Amino acid sequence: MKGEVVLITGGSRGIGAAAARRFAEDGCRVVINYCRSREQAEALARELGGWAVQADVSDPVQVQGMIDNVLDKFCQLDILVCNAGVAQQKLFGDLTDADWRGIFGVNVDGVFHAIRAALPHFIHRKQGRIVTVSSMWGQVGGSCEVAYSASKAAVIGLTKALAKELGPSGITVNCVAPGVIDTDMNCNLDEQALQALREETPLGDIGTPEDVAACIHFLASPAARFITGQVLAPNGGLVV
Numbered sequence: 364m365k366g367e368v369v370l371i372t373g374g375s376r377g378i379g380a381a382a383a384r385r386f387a388e389d390g391c392r393v394v395i396n397y398c399r400s401r402e403q404a405e406a407l408a409r410e411l412g413g414w415a416v417q418a419d420v421s422d423p424v425q426v427q428g429m430i431d432n433v434l435d436k437f438c439q440l441d442i443l444v445c446n447a448g449v450a451q452q453k454l455f456g457d458l459t460d461a462d463w464r465g466i467f468g469v470n471v472d473g474v475f476h477a478i479r480a481a482l483p484h485f486i487h488r489k490q491g492r493i494v495t496v497s498s499m500w501g502q503v504g505g506s507c508e509v510a511y512s513a514s515k516a517a518v519i520g521l522t523k524a525l526a527k528e529l530g531p532s533g534i535t536v537n538c539v540a541p542g543v544i545d546t547d548m549n550c551n552l553d554e555q556a557l558q559a560l561r562e563e564t565p566l567g568d569i570g571t572p573e574d575v576a577a578c579i580h581f582l583a584s585p586a587a588r589f590i591t592g593q594v595l596a597p598n599g600g601l602v603v
């Protein structure tokens with residue numbers, strides 16, 4: 364893995380930032396994509412000797428520009444982690460067109476844009492590792508999170524279908540579907556709600572960004588060379 368170039372979408376905070384640290388530990392060159400958190404992304408890039416690059420993954424032109432810049436700078440891309448995501452809790456009946464499009468624009472279109480832009484390079488080299496980030500709600504559905512759950516189920520479907528299509532090109536496509544992880548995404552949960560989730564979870568805890576980063580790193584590593592189209596679920600046993 365040393366020297367490999369890894370692009371992590373949504374690398375400025377939470378799970379993406381932990382993944383950037385995990386890859387950097389191995390001597391990878393990390394590209395940290397961000398949308399709004401410029402300061403955090405640039406501070407992380409300085410810490411890891413990586414590169415921070417701004418792009419809104421829901422915008423295909425910005426994503427293509429980002430991938431072109433990465434290839435201009437490093438002349439290679441080895442690993443793409445499609446991690447950027449947004450969540451929203453709302454009753455189904457209250458969802459607006461803008462809510463739905465906003466969630467799908469980032470969580471589904473964003474994955475499509477990033478993979479489509481990186482793919483010609485991967486196919487040309489006949490190698491590449493793609494790791495998508497879904498959610499346990501994409502596996503089982505979450506009440507008051509219909510748009511989010513549907514978008515994360517789409518990520519699993521995309522991962523499985525694309526793994527079949529790209530296997531003959533030497534490219535793996537795998538997915539990580541985390542359970543409840545301690546990041547800004549869950550800052551709306553108070554201590555009582557978090558405690559209830561811990562009690563409901565067989566392993567008795569909520570996860571850390573590092574728990575998920577370890578799974579992302581594994582799926583991108585040589586140890587996973589014969590694994591493609593799979594969903595790895597760091598969720599403490601909450602969904603089995």
Ligand code: NAP
Nearest residue numbers: 373375376377378397398399400419420447448498544546
């Ligand atoms: P987070 O702390 O809220 O971080 C979200 C990241 O996504 C940030 O780096 C953010 O960048 C980036 N992002 C959002 N919109 C973007 C856009 N349009 N373009 C580019 N980047 C964008 O969330 P997290 O918990 O680390 O979540 C990471 C992934 O894990 C998401 O896909 C999420 O759905 C999934 N997940 C999380 C949990 C959980 O419990 N936390 C559970 C299951 C799955 P900026 O700050 O720079 O805008």
